[in-house]
Amino acid sequence: MFEKILIANRGEIAVRVIKTAKSLGYKTVAVYSEADVNAPHVTLADEAVLIGPAPVGESYLNPSNILDAAKLTGAKAIHPGYGFLSENSQFANTCEKEGIEFIGPPSAAIDLMGSKRLSKIAMIEAGVPCIPGYEGSEQAIEALVIEAKKIGFPIMVKASAGGGGRGMRLVHEAAELEEQIKTARSEAENAFGSGELILEKAVIDARHIEIQVFADKHGNAVYLGERDCSIQRRHQKVVEEAPSPFVDPELRSKMGESAVQAARSCDYVGAGTVEFLVDENKNFYFLEMNTRLQVEHPVTELITGTDLVAWQLNVAAGQKLPLEQDEITLTGHAMEVRLYAEDPTNNFMPQTGPIHRWNPANGDGVRIDSGIIEGTETGQTVSPFYDPMLAKIIAYGSNREEARRRLVRAVEESTLFGVTVNNNFLYEVLRHPAFIQGEATTGFIGNDFTGSTSLSPSKPDNLFCALAALISYLKLGVKQAHEHVLSGWSNTGHSPWPYQLKSGEHKWQLSLEQKQQHYVIRDEKPEDDTNLELVSIDSDTLCYIHNGIRQSCLYQIADGKIYLRCGSQYFNFEDCTHSASSTQESIGSGQITASMDGAIIDVLTTPGSQVKKGQTLVILEAMKMEHPLKSDVDGVVESVNVVTGDQVKLRQLLVTINSSDQNTDTAKAG
Numbered sequence: 182m183f184e185k186i187l188i189a190n191r192g193e194i195a196v197r198v199i200k201t202a203k204s205l206g207y208k209t210v211a212v213y214s215e216a217d218v219n220a221p222h223v224t225l226a227d228e229a230v231l232i233g234p235a236p237v238g239e240s241y242l243n244p245s246n247i248l249d250a251a252k253l254t255g256a257k258a259i260h261p262g263y264g265f266l267s268e269n270s271q272f273a274n275t276c277e278k279e280g281i282e283f284i285g286p287p288s289a290a291i292d293l294m295g296s297k298r299l300s301k302i303a304m305i306e307a308g309v310p311c312i313p314g315y316e317g318s319e320q321a322i323e324a325l326v327i328e329a330k331k332i333g334f335p336i337m338v339k340a341s342a343g344g345g346g347r348g349m350r351l352v353h354e355a356a357e358l359e360e361q362i363k364t365a366r367s368e369a370e371n372a373f374g375s376g377e378l379i380l381e382k383a384v385i386d387a388r389h390i391e392i393q394v395f396a397d398k399h400g401n402a403v404y405l406g407e408r409d410c411s412i413q414r415r416h417q418k419v420v421e422e423a424p425s426p427f428v429d430p431e432l433r434s435k436m437g438e439s440a441v442q443a444a445r446s447c448d449y450v451g452a453g454t455v456e457f458l459v460d461e462n463k464n465f466y467f468l469e470m471n472t473r474l475q476v477e478h479p480v481t482e483l484i485t486g487t488d489l490v491a492w493q494l495n496v497a498a499g500q501k502l503p504l505e506q507d508e509i510t511l512t513g514h515a516m517e518v519r520l521y522a523e524d525p526t527n528n529f530m531p532q533t534g535p536i537h538r539w540n541p542a543n544g545d546g547v548r549i550d551s552g553i554i555e556g557t558e559t560g561q562t563v564s565p566f567y568d569p570m571l572a573k574i575i576a577y578g579s580n581r582e583e584a585r586r587r588l589v590r591a592v593e594e595s596t597l598f599g600v601t602v603n604n605n606f607l608y609e610v611l612r613h614p615a616f617i618q619g620e621a622t623t624g625f626i627g628n629d630f631t632g633s634t635s636l637s638p639s640k641p642d643n644l645f646c647a648l649a650a651l652i653s654y655l656k657l658g659v660k661q662a663h664e665h666v667l668s669g670w671s672n673t674g675h676s677p678w679p680y681q682l683k684s685g686e687h688k689w690q691l692s693l694e695q696k697q698q699h700y701v702i703r704d705e706k707p708e709d710d711t712n713l714e715l716v717s718i719d720s721d722t723l724c725y726i727h728n729g730i731r732q733s734c735l736y737q738i739a740d741g742k743i744y745l746r747c748g749s750q751y752f753n754f755e756d757c758t759h760s761a762s763s764t765q766e767s768i769g770s771g772q773i774t775a776s777m778d779g780a781i782i783d784v785l786t787t788p789g790s791q792v793k794k795g796q797t798l799v800i801l802e803a804m805k806m807e808h809p810l811k812s813d814v815d816g817v818v819e820s821v822n823v824v825t826g827d828q829v830k831l832r833q834l835l836v837t838i839n840s841s842d843q844n845t846d847t848a849k850a851g
Contacts, residue, residue, distance in 0.1 A: 182498065183257035183282050184208060188226070189247045190262030192552035193572060194474075195222035198260050201490040203227075210254045212247060214240035216564050221554050228254050235566045241265045244272045251281055258282040258497060260490075264568065267473040268295050268344075284497040286472050290447040294470040298341040298379045304467045307446040309439050312458065312466040314381035325362055325380060330355060332382050338362055340369030341377040344471070346416030347806065348372060351383055368807050371782060384466065386624040388427050388459040389413065392440035393481045395489075396449045397496045403506045404437035405485050408477055410456075412610065414529060414626050420610060421477035422516040423484050426581060426619030432463050443470055452478070452493050458623075476573065479548060480515035483577040514584040515577045518592060518607045520551075522569040525606035526638045531569040531803055533778050533831065534600035536561050537739045538721070541572065542594035546587045548575040549595065563600045565778035565803040571602065581619065585611060598737040598744040601751075608749035609635040641684050641752045644727065647702035647711035649743050649754040650680045650693050651725075652736050654700075655718055657756065677703070681757045688757070769794075771814045771838035775829045779803030784825055786836065790818045798836050799823065814840035 185208040188195045199209045199222060211226035216235035223229045230250035233240035240246065242265055251259060259281055261267035267285065270292035276283040285291070294300045298316045305311050314336075315328035329336050329352070338361055340348025348369030350361040366376040389410045396402040409425030410418045424433070440455035454475045456468040478489050492503065522532045541549040551572035553561055563569065574591050578584030589611045592604060615621050615629045630636075641649075677692040694701045702711045716724040716731060724733040734747040742753045783800040786792060797809040798818075816838040823835050 185210060185254065185256045186258045186260055186284070186494070187212065187247070187251045187254065187256035188222070188260050188262065189241070189266055190260075190264070191217055191220060191222060191241060191567065192570070193550045194262040194264075194476075194552070196225055196552045197550055198262060198490055199225050201488060202260070202494060205491060205494060207494070210250065210256045212241070212250050214566075216562075216566055219554070219561060221552050230254060235564060237265070237566060244269070244275060247272075248275065248279060248281070252279075256281070258284055260284040260493070261473065263471075263473045263476060264345075268471070270295060282497050284451065284493050286450050286453065287448060290449050291472045293447050294453075294472045296341050296377070297339055297343070297469055298377060300470060301379065301467065303446060304443060307442060309443050309446075309467045310465060312381045312384060312468075314379060316379045320377055322359060322362055325378065326355075326358055329358055329380050332380060335383040335385065337381045337383045338365045339379050339381065340365060340373060340375070341379050342373040342375040343369055344469075346413075348378075349416050364807075367783075371802060371807070384458045384460055386461075386622040386628070387411075388425070389418075389456065389468075389623055390425055390428060390436065390459050390465065391454050391456040391475070392436050393475070393478070393489075394440050394444045394449070394453045394455060395492060395496070395502060396444050396451065396453070397502045398450055398499060399501050401502045401505075402441045402444050402449065403502060403504065403509060404440050405481050405487065405489075405509055406511045407433060407436060408475075408480055410477065411623050412616065412621050412625050413623055418477065418519070419607070419626070420516060420518050420616070420621075421480055422514065422581070422584070423480040424511055424514070427459070427463075429463075432459075432465070436465055439465075439467075443467070451496055452489055476519070476570070477517050479550060479573065479575045480517050483515035483548070483575070484511045484513055485509060486512065513577055513579050514581040515575065516584050516588045516611075517573055517575040518588065518611070519570050520572040520574060520595070520597070520607070521603045522563045522571055522600045523603050524601045525603050525636055529603070530808070531565070531777060531806065532601040533563050533565050533803075535740070536563065536571075536597065537599040537744065538596060538737050539572075540596040540735075542574070542591040544587070544591070546577040546584070547591045548577070549573070549591075550575065553597075571597070574607075582617075585617065593749045596735050596746050598735075598739070598746070598751075604751060605749045606633075606635040609633050638685065639750075640687050641754075643702075643704060643709050643711050645745060645747065645750075645752050646682060646684075646689050646691065646704075646754075647700075647713060648723065648725070648734055648736075648745060648747070649682055649684075649752075649756075650691050650702050651700055651713060651715070652718070652723060652738070652743055652745075653680065653682075653754075653756045654678060654693055654695075655715075656738060679758060683755045683757050684752055769813045769840065771812075771816060771819075771840045772834060773798055773810055773812065773836040773838065775801060775831055775833045775835060776808055776810060777801070777803050777831050779808070779829060781823045781825055781827045781829060781835075782807065784821060784823060786818050786821060788818050788820055792816060792818060792838060801829070810835065812836075812838055814838055816840035 187210040209226040211229040212232045213223045232246040266272045270288040273283040274288035301316045335353045338350045350365045352361045370376040393405040408423045410421045412420040452474045454471040457465040459465045523529045539555040576588035677694045680691040682689045692703045698715045700713045714726040737744040744753045779801045782802045786798045792812045796812045799810045801808045819837045
């Protein structure tokens with residue numbers, strides 16, 4: 182028996198577990214790193230313990246610090262959430278030896294299913310359908326190349342210990358195989374401490390369907406329907422829904438029984454997910470088993486009317502499963518998307534920065550799971566140390582289309598100002614015809630969605646610029662200054678007020694004229710003038726009439742910027758009217774800077790080296806992903822300012838190159 186639970190995680194899942202644990206009467210303990218001192222899970226728990234500096238290896242991935250926190254607070258159970266130590270069999274085993282209940286499966290099950298290679302062998306023996314491939318113990322590159330050619334292209338190279346798309350590569354041709362194996366192995370070693378790989382025949386444009394299973398300590402096991410996670414980017418899930426629009430009752434039953442068979446084969450206990458690929462003919466193949474709660478578990482909860490975290494806690498406490506298989510029914514439809522700190526217009530580059538405002542949507546059928554807060558003193562900064570997922574936006578409906586509409590609205594109305602997020606990308610995915618019709622496969626992002634405007638940088642239109650100018654005029658002192666000088670006097674309006682606005686690389690020269698509550702924002706071309714009628718403005722919302730339509734937009738003034746959101750689109754502007762002119766380095770400067778905060782894991786050049794444009798010079802690791810930083814010129818390396826292991830900041834100068842063009846110009850001048 183246990184009465185106090187330590188949650189060995191952070192972010193939204195820590196908040197999620199704490200809430201359910203408290204509702205069941207348990208005392209809760211949070212753990213946090215120095216970077217998370219103001220995080221919501223810290224204040225929500227009954228007690229909290231600092232477990233180390235920001236890097237995960239010194240805090241959330243440090244088993245000793247976690248166990249010390251449990252002993253310090255008297256917690257007799259540990260819930261690992263997902264990620265971090267949730268699938269670490271050694272940690273689970275240590276908990277067992279220390280007399281602490283690990284709220285998850287036995288260490289032997291974690292150990293088996295944590296290896297894609299060993300688990301696939303076990304599933305073949307258990308009669309679970311598997312994809313043809315190579316799962317042998319010989320791991321030399323030469324051997325893998327030979328086996329890949331036997332399988333035939335395209336193939337998937339997968340980290341045996343991997344997950345979340347890391348250490349995974351799709352290879353179409355033999356010529357690129359060796360390089361992709363090396364990259365996958367390097368990424369796997371850095372992420373999981375193991376470079377072991379498996380190879381599988383690539384099932385192109387398949388459905389990614391997973392089955393939620395649950396087992397107790399009394400030999401009972403059930404499945405709770407399926408989730409369709411086919412829409413993926415870099416093998417990471419973008420949209421999850423339940424039930425799948427592709428799965429019929431017969432297929433659901435077959436896959437569910439196979440998933441339960443997989444769980445029984447390893448004496449499983451607790452929540453688990455068996456993932457399958459399903460081809461167009463509804464043949465399904467085992468991918469892996471995740472021995473933990475999944476990020477997307479809320480959609481299953483909504484259609485089954487269950488609390489899976491409560492099930493976890495009760496099973497860990499020795500109770501039997503609350504439902505038998507024939508008592509589990511699926512009602513309605515649910516969908517979930519993940520709000521990430523990333524820039525879809527820049528190849529989904531993870532982003533760091535402040536959270537100035539977080540205003541999640543609400544309404545019928547809408548559920549938001551988040552672990553972030555806003556504010557200047559107690560607010561959070563998205564750091565490079567952790568996964569960039571900030572929140573989950575979930576919607577439920579009586580049918581699929583109702584759930585989709587509610588989710589579209591919830592995505593559109595959930596506002597986060599500060600760090601760049603993927604809000605508009607999610608909005609466009611949910612409104613794409615292929616998704617609406619339930620036809621999206623794993624090839625959706627790479628095939629159907631490539632032309633989406635959400636994937637390319639966009640320039641704010643005239644209305645956005647006009648709104649930014651009006652907010653600056655009303656809220657940054659210009660209007661007040663006019664009113665102070667001309668107090669009590671009015672004619673046809675104030676003289677035009679000049680504005681210079683900047684958003685990204687774009688600049689505008691504007692002028693604003695006021696006539697009562699009407700404003701004209703003039704651009705260089707008369708046809709680009711924008712007429713606005715002010716209805717109201719408060720601390721965060723501007724209400725206006727444009728072209729006869731009354732509308733509103735949310736805004737925030739912070740860090741010298743005006744943040745705007747209208748619908749699903751975000752932009753931020755700087756008022757440069759009184760700023761001194763500045764110059765920026767041009768493209769191809771030879772100044773290679775850090776694309777984000779992170780750690781240098783490899784330096785591939787030295788001073789004096791001849792390099793080509795596009796050549797990788799440094800590899801930066803941030804938010805669990807490797808980011809190659811490449812030369813933007815042909816030339817000779819002048820200086821290298823970092824070494825492997827260095828922590829670097831956004832835009833920090835890493836490598837300087839004397840370009841060939843510069844050398845040619847110097848020679849001509851001489």
